[in-house]
Structures are given as structure tokens and as C-alpha cells.
Amino acid sequence: MTNTKIKNMEDFAAISGLSRPTVSKYFHDPSSVRPTTRARIEAALEQYNYRPNIFAMNQNRKLTKNVGIVVPYLADPFFAEIVRVIERRCVEAGLSPFLFNSQGEPGYEIDILDTLRSLKPAGVLLAPLGRQSDKRAIESFCKDVPTVLFDSNLEDLGEAFVGSDNRSFVSQTVEYLTRTGEPPCFFEMKTPANPNANKRRLAYIEMMDRLGFEPHIVPIKGSGWAFEEIGRQGALKALIEGAFASNTVLCSNDRLAIGLLSACYKMGVKVGRNDDCALRVASHDDHPFSRFTCPSLTTAAHDYSAVSDEVVATLFKLIESGGRLDSRTEQLFPARLIMRDSA
Template sequence: MSTIKDVAALAGVSFTTVSHVLNNTRPVSAEARARVLAAVDEIGYLPSAVARSLRRSETKIVGVLVPNVRNPFFAELVVGVEEWCRQAGFSVFLCNSDNDPKHQQSYLRTLLEKRIDGLLLSSAGDTEALATTFRHASVPVVTVDRLVPGARADRVSVNNQLGAFEVVRHLLELGHRRIGCVSGPAEFEVTTERVTGWRNALQQRGIAPRPEWLAESDFSTAGGYEAVKALLRRQPELTAVFTCNDLMGMGALRAAAELGLTVPRQLSVVGFDAIELGSYVYPALTSVGCSIRELGREAGRALIERIENPQAPFKDLQLVPHVVLRESTAAPLSPEQ
């Protein structure tokens, strides 16, 4: 592997001159600069990013830690983050905790040891351990959709309670009165917010949300399938189901088919997040959300702004979701239901 001394020898200059050319730290004559750049091209020299970061106390790298890259929501989110960061001259180092808090903590330590300039986190839980880590972190942090109590960090999120309220209200306006809910893990703030939105929508119409209409799952397609299948077997009177993310909604479509229920004629199904994939299942899944890519861009922008202005007041940016009407909802067979 070539070194800066090899470049200097080929260009006929000192290695400090090569360093000044590559790092723009001191004026160098046009003729010497041209010789240095030609030598760099000829031998394929690559400056050490690690050494440069030590000199400048920056790496131009941000860490992004998500709980599940198999979930299309996070894939779309990361695309938006990367778009904004690339425009700002930053590279993205992506880590997947696979919904395991221990993996999450391990990756957090690794990212912070790599001298990243900032961290964007969508938490996989274990908020107490996260809060402890954040208290010792010296880099700017932005969290996405999930609050870390006590963290000195900006947050970018979707108004989960409003979104759930609006999509359940859509079902109510169609004439549904017995609407089940499949939540994510109870320890997640996003779960609490979305379940609250479901409850509030029913209560506003004078309907008491029964405990037996609520089932907990894990935000996965398989989890949604199992939860909805069990829920409909226990509560066959339900005419609609709100799942707290689109992956569980897709699992609900499969569960309904296996139970012999036609969607939406016999059962309406709605999700949350409005992921692109929801348009291509059959029937296409009615959902609620905002542009996930835009959410990622906003998160990336918040992180770069925090890196560039670390003393600015912390922000809590909340995007407003809207209902995306597709094919999985219709009026119940009988207004009496």
C-alpha cells in the first residue's frame, strides 16, 4: 500500500507539502500542487481517514442504529437519512440491533469508539441502559420516533396518537363499531401512543374499548398473523382490526384468509406507517402515516444541524400523518354490526 512518502518522492516534494495539498492547510504553488495530484493518481494513494479525523477531530461519519433492517419502514427511513447526510458531505455507518437491547448496547459502544460525529438512533428498548449510555456520550444524538427519558437529544417522530385516532375514525365513519387492535410490545412508547389513539377514537363515538379487543404482538408480519388469528377466534364479532404497524397488517390479511373471511367485505383491516410495500399486497392495505423517506431526511437534517451547532436548543419535531386509503376497508355487511 502506497504512503504519503511515496507520493512525495514521485512528485519531488516534501511529504509535508503533500499533506498541505491534500488537506488544504497551507497555500502551495500551482506547479507543486499539480505534481502532487498527478502522483496521487498514478500510484493510487488514499489518505488515511482515521489519521485525518484525529487531526481535525471529525470523521464526517454518522452512525445510524435501527432495530430491524428487515422492516421496510426502517429501510425507507435509512434511505432518507442517507440522502440528507450525503448532501451534507457525511457518510452513514448503519447498524442493525435485530430488536435485541444487548446488541443495541454493543453497537452503541462500537459506534462511539469509532469516533463518529453524530448518532441517529431508533431504539430497540431498554431505555434505562440507553439513558446511561447517552449521559456519557460526547457526540450529538437524534432519536427517531422513540423517546429516551433523560437523553440530551433531538427527536424526530410521527404523531402516533393522532395517526391511530384518524385511521380508526375512518373505520367508524364506514359504520364499524367493534374494532379490534393489535399493538406492538407494551414497553415501547410508540405502542402506548397508538393504542391510546385507538381508544380515544372509540370513546369519542361513545364506544367502550373492551380489553378483550386488544392483543399484543411484536411489530412483525408473523406476529401480526398469529395475534389477529387468535383475536378473531376469540372475538368473532369484530368487523375491523387496527394493527399498530403495516407488517402486522399484512399478517392480518393472511390470518383473515385462513379463517375464511373476505377482506374488506367481511373484515376491514388497517395498519400504521403507510410503507410502500402496503400498496402491493392484495388487497392493498389502508394505512396511516407520513412519507417515511421524508421522516428520514428530517432526522438526517436534525443530526447535521446538531453537529454544526451543538449549543442550539433541543428540538422535538413531530410530523403529521394522514390516512392512505387503499383496498382493505369497506362498510360492514350490516349497519347493526
């Protein structure tokens, strides 16, 4: 290795005794140059410890291999699991995924979209904030960049949407809980961060009406994405005030349910489906930790693999079709009820 400083690809080509187009061709596709040339370039890379600026390279291409992935809150295990599979699928296809986390902030979400424009991505997979998103900004972005939405559906935006069927989540949990015990109340944030929560509330009301039971919503204060703490504080208040009209509680999502279980432990309220238990608790999502709570959490699970695979497959179809589809498509995957000890 030498201490010679190489600023750009032109410097590297000159010091290697090769033409700039040949070096560029190698970085675009190493197999496109002769084996002897490839060996010469790779020896020079080792000697001078040079790595090209992939962003500068991409500015000279009509279509890059960059794929943007945007999620609202990466600390949420749902998004972490979805992204883990999406990134792997993109890499296997020879694409370069770039992950962005909007951290629940609408302004930051817009900044990310502006950054993505500069990367000239082949396509973008966007899980928008939803209710808080600047829909005009996203609409403008989708017109400029081939975009597939996932998780949160903003009607008519993007070329396609892939997500889970929230109605199937709630219909399964409500049917099971009413069949095996008292009908459930619905435990949710008064101002939910994710629009899927609203769909789940409406599905709960519809399902309870269909089964002939009176819906009972227990809304709790809190905003943002710290669902466990919001759920814990809200459940403590609900337990003290006797806000639960039933001994069965259905939570909007598993992270709220984990907070509720913590509150029950603090208050000495035993949770489970045995005769000596005071409360049954069920939820939605199948959070990776839900099987390890005490008691383990009954929940309706996303089909993580199917959603991830379909998101990437739709993106590939979009890229191959030149960035536009004949019409906007929507693909929803049903949930799967997982019965554990909490209900």
C-alpha cells in the same frame, strides 16, 4: 499501476516526493492545494493504487465529517426508507454517513455506541430500541456525542427528537372507521418491540372513549421484529377463537396487518369494504408493500420526506452550534390517511 505496497500516508508522501502536510491537506480538501500539486497527487494515487485510512485520518481532527446513523431493525421498510433519504442528505452536505443496525438487541445497541465514540463523529442520528434500550448507556453517550433521536423518543435524552405524531395516526383511522362502519378492535402484540405501539394503543383507547365506543384490544403473543409472522399466527388464533368483537380490525402497524391478511386468506375470510366482505382491516405506517396487498391496505402514512429532512436539518443545526442546543427540541409530523380497498 505498480506493485509497490504503501502502508500509510507517510509512505505515500515520501514515494510521491511531497510533504506529509501537503498530502494530508489534499485528502482533507482537494481544492485547498494548487492544481499542479493536485494533479501530481492524483497521478500518484492512480499509479500506486493508494487509498488513505479515513479512520486514522479522523483521529487527528478535533471534528470529523463522520455522521453515525443507528436504527433498530434495517429490514423494516420504514427504517430503510428513512435511512435512504438521510444518507443522501448527508452526502450532499459533504458528510460521511456510517449506518449501523442494532438488530433489535440491546447489547448490540450499546456496542454500536461504543464503536461510534471511536469514530469521533460530528454527530449521530439515533433511532433507539426504546423499551429495551439501556437508557443509562444512551444518556452517557449523548453527553459525549452530539445526538438527535428519531422515531422512538426517550424523554430528555439527546439534544432533539424528530418523529411522527402517533396520536394523529390513530385519531384519523378510528374516526374514519367508526364513521363508515362498526367501531374497530385494536390488533397488537402483547409485548411490542417498539414504544410507538404503546402510544398507538393509548391513543386508540382515548379516541374510542371520546367517540362513545367501548375499546376492545386483541393482544397477540410474540416478541421481536418478525411482525408479519407474529401477525399471521396471532390472527389465525384470533379468527379460530372468535376474538374479534367487531367486523372491523385496526392493526397497530402495517406489518402486523400483512400477517393478518395472510391469515384471512388461509381461513377463507374475505376482507374489504364491499357488502360481501366479512372483515374490514386498516392499519398504520403506509408500508411500501401496503398498496400491493390483496386487498390493498387502508392505512395512515408517515410523512417520510418531512421526517427525514427535519432529522438531517436538526443535525446540521446541532453541528453548527458546537454540538449543543439551547434547549432540547421535539418535532412531530402528522400522519395522512390513505383509503384503499381493505376498509
